[in-house]
Amino acid sequence: MESKELKSIDLGFSEEQDSWLLTNRFFPSKIGGKAAWLELENIPDAKDLSCDYCNEPCTFLCQIYAAGTGKISHAFHRTIFVFICRNGKCCNINQSGNVKVLRSQLPLINKFYPDTPADESVEIEGIEPFCKVCNVCGCKGPMVCGKCKSVNYCGQHHQKIDWKSHKRSCGQESISKTNQIESCHFPEYEIVIEGEDNDTDTKAKRESDKESETRRFREYEDMIKEGKIVHNGDISEADMKDMDDTKEDKAFGKFKKAIESNPTQVIRYSRHGQPLWISSTGTLNKSNVPKCSNCNGKRSFEFQIMPQMLNDLKNYDLDWGIIAIYTCENDCNTNGKYIQEFCYKQDVTKADSDAFDVDIKKKLQISEDNCQINSKDEVRSPTTIEGTSKKAKTSKNNKDIASKVNSKKAFKECDNWE
Ligand SMILES: [Zn+2]
Numbered sequence: 001m002e003s004k005e006l007k008s009i010d011l012g013f014s015e016e017q018d019s020w021l022l023t024n025r026f027f028p029s030k031i032g033g034k035a036a037w038l039e040l041e042n043i044p045d046a047k048d049l050s051c052d053y054c055n056e057p058c059t060f061l062c063q064i065y066a067a068g069t070g071k072i073s074h075a076f077h078r079t080i081f082v083f084i085c086r087n088g089k090c091c092n093i094n095q096s097g098n099v100k101v102l103r104s105q106l107p108l109i110n111k112f113y114p115d116t117p118a119d120e121s122v123e124i125e126g127i128e129p130f131c132k133v134c135n136v137c138g139c140k141g142p143m144v145c146g147k148c149k150s151v152n153y154c155g156q157h158h159q160k161i162d163w164k165s166h167k168r169s170c171g172q173e174s175i176s177k178t179n180q181i182e183s184c185h186f187p188e189y190e191i192v193i194e195g196e197d198n199d200t201d202t203k204a205k206r207e208s209d210k211e212s213e214t215r216r217f218r219e220y221e222d223m224i225k226e227g228k229i230v231h232n233g234d235i236s237e238a239d240m241k242d243m244d245d246t247k248e249d250k251a252f253g254k255f256k257k258a259i260e261s262n263p264t265q266v267i268r269y270s271r272h273g274q275p276l277w278i279s280s281t282g283t284l285n286k287s288n289v290p291k292c293s294n295c296n297g298k299r300s301f302e303f304q305i306m307p308q309m310l311n312d313l314k315n316y317d318l319d320w321g322i323i324a325i326y327t328c329e330n331d332c333n334t335n336g337k338y339i340q341e342f343c344y345k346q347d348v349t350k351a352d353s354d355a356f357d358v359d360i361k362k363k364l365q366i367s368e369d370n371c372q373i374n375s376k377d378e379v380r381s382p383t384t385i386e387g388t389s390k391k392a393k394t395s396k397n398n399k400d401i402a403s404k405v406n407s408k409k410a411f412k413e414c415d416n417w418e
């Protein structure tokens with residue numbers, strides 16, 4: 001049934017970046033912080049972004065600037081925004097009500113942005129929304145601080161959270177703007193997009209991969225030390241059955257192979273392509289993707305968020321296998337509104353995770369032998385590799401994948417030392 005993928009694939013990698021370069025002025029693709037809204041008049045309501053399960057406002061996860069082909073004038077600028085509920089209890093297997101996706105588009109000539117790219121050499125602030133926004137999340141802020149009447153909120157929830165810091169400047173002339181609150185924002189990174197086959201600058205790429213891998217590894221270690229990784233023991237009967245049925249899950253094998261040479265990818269972008277499923281169970285049939293809520297036209301796959309992004313979030317309750325995003329095929333005219341798009345979250349079952357475990361153990365055996373010969377002048381040592389696999393066992397299924405993928409890369413690098 002599955003046809004060979006002909007569409008080109010772009011990969012997104014998370015990299016540290018100065019915050020001012022990630023504001024709307026630069027049309028960024030990024031993870032965390034506040035959403036850098038594209039259209040600035042019809043900012044979404046917190047209601048549009050509340051979790052289906054707990055009704056709390058979702059947190060901004062990431063945005064991808066994916067401009068149209070230029071043929072459609074009303075979609076010269078085009079950004080897809082993804083929000084997620086940070087309550088781990090709302091991460092239900094193969095259910096997506098805790099994730100919200102919005103699409104925003106603008107023509108080149110619009111009232112918010114100049115029609116030439118912003119100068120990246122001069123530090124400059126983002127362009128302020130044309131309406132009142134919540135000081136915490138940046139959504140529409142119809143409520144106002146009763147005392148000073150100069151700070152807005154989307155609702156009581158965020159007003160309460162902000163009070164601790166706002167009370168210090170409430171009523172004073174210069175009101176401090178909220179930048180990062182751990183309970184409301186994820187750490188901020190730029191998402192740098194590259195083609196999957198990049199032979200030309202593989203070397204430079206590998207360096208930055210290594211850097212970010214070191215960073216992730218350190219963060220992961222911290223998570224363990226602080227006891228923030230919790231084992232998710234809730235395995236359903238169905239999963240147990242899956243475990244018996246699957247020795248080596250086909251889709252999972254394909255997934256591993258596809259990401260092998262770029263294991264730190266956080267985004268796989270393939271407009272009108274197909275998602276790379278992480279498991280054969282719980283895949284979504286194309287015919288079950290609902291029509292565009294705006295034009296009733298077809299929606300097609302656009303990109304997926306990889307489990308590796310979990311490492312960047314410093315939130316240890318969240319979990320997913322992949323999050324596949326489907327958008328209107330026609331880039332239909334949003335008329336300045338933020339249009340809800342569709343997403344599907346696929347999770348990793350215990351069976352998948354165990355299959356990978358066996359697989360990785362076999363390989364580690366070999367890699368340890370290889371490494372012993374070469375380890376003295378290399379950054380990676382067998383201890384690092386072993387350490388990674390040990391840690392992975394304490395984590396949840398999907399995070400297992402991300403960390404094991406990294407240890408697999410270490411293995412690959414060992415191979416290259418020969
Ligand atoms: Zn929730």
Ligand SMILES: [Zn+2]
Pocket residue numbers: 046057134135136137138139153154155158
């Ligand atoms: Zn808010």
Ligand SMILES: [Zn+2]
Pocket residue numbers: 145146147148149150151166170171
């Ligand atoms: Zn106030």
Ligand SMILES: [Zn+2]
Pocket residue numbers: 292293294295296297328329330331332
């Ligand atoms: Zn549409």
